[in-house]
Amino acid sequence: MKEISIGLIGAGTVGGGVIKVLNNRLKAIREDMGLPLKLARVADKVTSRFKDLPVGDALCTSEAQDIIDDPSIDIVIELIGGTTFAKKVVLAALKAKKHVITANKALIAEYGPEIFECAGQNGVSFYFEASVGGGMPIIKTIREGLVGNNVLSIKTIINGTCNYILTKMSHDGLPFETVLKQAQEKGYAEADPTLDIGGGDTGHKVAILASLISNGYVPYEKISKEGITSISKDDIVFAKELGYTIKLLGIINRNVNEKDVDVRVHPAMLHTDHIIASVNDVFNAVLLEGDAVGRILLYGRGAGEMPTASAVVSDIIDVARNIASGNTIRIPMDYYSTDKEVPVKPFESISSRYYLRFTVTDKPKVLASIASYLGEHGISIASVMQKEGYSKDNVPVVIITHTASEQGIRDAIAGIENADYTRDKTQIIRIVD
Amino acid sequence: MKEISIGLIGAGTVGGGVIKVLNNRLKAIREDMGLPLKLARVADKVTSRFKDLPVGDALCTSEAQDIIDDPSIDIVIELIGGTTFAKKVVLAALKAKKHVITANKALIAEYGPEIFECAGQNGVSFYFEASVGGGMPIIKTIREGLVGNNVLSIKTIINGTCNYILTKMSHDGLPFETVLKQAQEKGYAEADPTLDIGGGDTGHKVAILASLISNGYVPYEKISKEGITSISKDDIVFAKELGYTIKLLGIINRNVNEKDVDVRVHPAMLHTDHIIASVNDVFNAVLLEGDAVGRILLYGRGAGEMPTASAVVSDIIDVARNIASGNTIRIPMDYYSTDKEVPVKPFESISSRYYLRFTVTDKPKVLASIASYLGEHGISIASVMQKEGYSKDNVPVVIITHTASEQGIRDAIAGIENADYTRDKTQIIRIVD
Incomplete structure (x- = not known):
């Protein structure tokens, strides 16, 4: 059998990991699996990276185009990141009839239709296991392992940065800003953390998962995304007292008899004995419900050099x-x-x-007024918590509701926020079962 | 494209589930996946089963041989169970150049080499996702999703019957025999539960997993298997007090630089915050450690009509x-x-x-003697627990050791069990991190 030649574009953290994993498993791949794979070319603008990597006798270049132009290359691995140059490279490689593998969730979530169409027209494979959940084989599980199922729901903790921050806030009792800074120092958060902490990264991933399970295209920009920046120390403490943990969740709910799908990203309160409530630090988890299999959970490291490389190599x-x-x-x-x-x-x-969590001034009839606004919108109160020890003009009133409509909640809060006793924006966290 | 015809042999619980799942997903399979699959024939000795199942226009027969003899059948699904007739059917189907799918763990664990050789010689696929972990795609995860890894260890709760019994014993404080009877009444344990509660079923599954991760053949009969029949109410209570949960584990440890592999089945104490300690009831979990991906966990229903059918259909x-x-x-x-x-x-x-857990008579110097036997074999004691409220001749002495060798433990216990103060066999449960 003819050699199968790989061209790797982008030899940064994940690219370096892929080279190491390939190197480590090459004997097994060639001998036990009988696949004559070879890392033939590596491209990176930063050519100094090559000397620290076990590139073997692969040709190294600073130009991605060299790999696209090389007719001997069968598989192109795009690990550049971003969506501008990466998109050009991916489309050019597909048009050159090369199979393409990527870890680039933003690229798929935002330009998936164009890319899959191009791959289909050119009769080549486009694989993207590493784009969601790092080393957890979640794409494979949905497209292959659970193919006998209608997947009815997904609840996922899929952004390691947010999960690290929320875990630290909860364990160490520190405010968001302090923990974010620590996370940045440790390399768990980017210098510009917006995409992670704003829910965009989780949104990219659930856009992909939602598309896969609904056998259609769920556009990223149509998904409501709420991040974790508004979560306060108080929320974490109150959640604990009420028996909950706060996690940033990607949520997908499907009814096979309905056309539309419920997809959203927001912080959620999970009861502490919920199966994913104890997924901590940078770990990720995906809880799926299939109509045949019931509930299935995958848990693992959703990011990092080697876990992501593991997923890329499985695609290779x-x-x-x-x-x-x-x-x-x-x-x-x-x-x-x-x-x-x-x-x-x-x-x-x-x-x-x-x-x-309402922030109000401490004066008579405030609670009665809040309860009245909620009642007017058909919202029934399950429990109320108000504590001493706050300044008179900054008193948190926490209310847990029974099941209510999002619209009703928003309308009621608009009324409450217009009242003269309200001192700050109301915190809304959805409780997820 | 030519139709791909399926012949299903065995229309019992799982077989019935497969027919239902296929029926449920047929439109997606034929249209979205573009696979012209068709359930063409169903065989079962109990022909009365056919009328309750959505067999469509599949031909039904009481004879498995009809399916093997039918040249139009491409894929044979063996869901007969047992290893005698099932083995004959599988080998005959492979020799007739049909692809074969099974859920039969005993068959693979005991006759895998003969079956895989036969499949290879006849150039056909033999798939077996449903044989381990029901609906969890564990075989696919190892053979495909984690193929970039050397899998270094597996710890698994993979027998639903045992996990149900241990969970009930722990939650309800009931003895083994009572819970076993309840499990039999609920259909969670067979009339003859030996294979489950004796560790044999877990042994079959770890034999398969160990073979897959070590790229060789790990024979079932070489694996030490210890079941849960000796676990007493006292053990459950003492474990809880010490901060542990007792689970029946399948354990595999590999060192890529060593030829041999550590594979065993026995009850184990897991610290209550261990990631699989809270896997309860009939749920299963497989915790894998790969050299690239780190720790990955799969969790789900390991048995039952629909979860198992989900796995069979993914193989189809x-x-x-x-x-x-x-x-x-x-x-x-x-x-x-x-x-x-x-x-x-x-x-x-x-x-x-x-x-x-030693069972001794209450007289002076017993603890000193036990400690002395342990010390002689280099076993260091981490903690001791002895309680009041037992009859003088039936006093449990519980000792937690630091890391010790199995041989040393066995030798020390042989000495202690020969001493005149010992009243019963010593309970040994390994603590797993």
Whole structure:
């Protein structure tokens, strides 16, 4: 059998990991699996990276184009990141009839339809296991392992930065800003952490997962995304006292008889004995519910050099197995197209139990007024918590509601926030079962 | 593309589930995945089963041989169970160049080499996702998702019956026999529960997993298997007081630089905050450690009609995709052969921390004598627990050791059990981190 040649574009953290993992497993891949794989070329603008990596006799270049132009390359691995140059490279590689593997969630979430269409037209595979959940084989699990199921729901902790910050806030009793700074120092958060802490990264990942399970295209920009920046020390403490943990969740709910899908990203209160409530630090988890399999959980490291490299290498083997069996597109992705856009349910239409933290001035009848606004919108109160020890003009009133509509909650809060006793924006955290 | 015809042999619980799942997903399979699958024939000795199942226009027969003899059948699903007739059927189907899918762990663990060799010789696929962990895609995760890793260890709760019994014993404070009876009444334990409660079923599953991760053949009969029948109410209570939970574990440890592998099945004490300590009832979990990915956990229902059917159907799709791409054996299993037997480390050579429960008569110097026997074998004591409220001749003395060798423990206990103060067999439970 002819050698299968890999061209790797981007030899940064993950790229370096891929080179190491390939090197480490090359004997098993070539001998036990019978796949004549070879790392043939590596491209990176920062050519100094090559000398620290076990690139073997791969040709190294500063130009991605060299790999695209090389007719001997069968598989291109895009690990550049970003969506501008990466998109150009991916489309050029596909048009050159090379199979492409990426870890780039933003690229798929934002330009998936164009990319999958291009791959289909050129009869090549486009694989992206590392784009969601790092080393956890979540894409494979959905597209292959659970293919006998209609996946009805996904609840996922899929951003390591946010989970690290929330875990630290909870364990050490520190405020958000302090923990964010620590996370940045440790390399768990980027210098510009907006995409992580604002929920955008989780949004990219759930856009991909939602598209996969609904056999259509769920556009990233249609998904409501709320990050963790508003979560206060108080919220963490109150949650604990009430028996909950706060996690940033990606949530997908599908009803096979409905066209639209509920997809959203927001902080959520999970009861402490919820199966994913104890997923801490940088760990990720995906809890899926299938109509045949019931609940399935995957847990592992969702990021980092080696876990992400593990996922990229599993894609390399898959694509090599495709090539060995005659180059077919094994898993058609025709549904990931703008023609098959799946409507996202308006956030206002969901219902949930709610944690509401009002910040009010301490004067008579405030609680009665809040309760009255809630009651007017059909919202029933499950419990109330008000504590001493706050300044008179900054008293937190925490209310847990029974199941209520998002629209009702928003309307009631608009009223309460207009009242003269309200001193700050109301904190709304949805309680997830 | 030519229709891909399935012949299902065995329309019992799982077989019925497969028919339902196929029926449920047929439109998605044929249209979205582009796989022209068809349930063509169903065989079962109990022909009355057919009328309650959505067999569509599949031909039903009481004779498995009808399916093997039918040249139009591409894929045979063996869901007969047992290892005698099932083995004959599987080998005959493979020789007739049909791809075979099974959920039969005993068959693979005991006759894997013969079956994989036969599949290889006939150029057909033999898939077995449902044989381990029901609906959790653990075989796919190892053979595909984690293929970039050397899997270094597996710890698994993989027998639902045992986990249900241990959970109930712990939650309800009931003795083993009572809970076993309840489990039998609820259908969670067989009329003859030996294979489950004796560790044999877990042994079958770890034999398969150990073979897969060590790229060789780990024979079932070489694996030490200890069941849960000796676990007493007292052990459960003492474990709790010490901060542990008792689970039946399948354990595999590999060192890539050593030829032999540590594989065993026994009850284990897990610290209550261990990630799989809270896997309760009939749920299963597999915790894997890969050299690239780190720790990965899969959790879900390891048995039952629909979860098992979910796994069988994922195999059907995989095999159909193989057929669609030209009938190749996508994942060679040549290593699952008696030529490539992997030696299993003698149980005596392991080391661990231990929970030891001695049953002694209450007289002076007993504890000193026990401590002395342990000391003589280099075993260091971490903690001791002795309680009031037992009859003078039936006093439990519980000792937690620091890390000690299994051989040392066995030798020390032999001495202690020969002493005149010992009244019963010593309970040994290994503590697993």
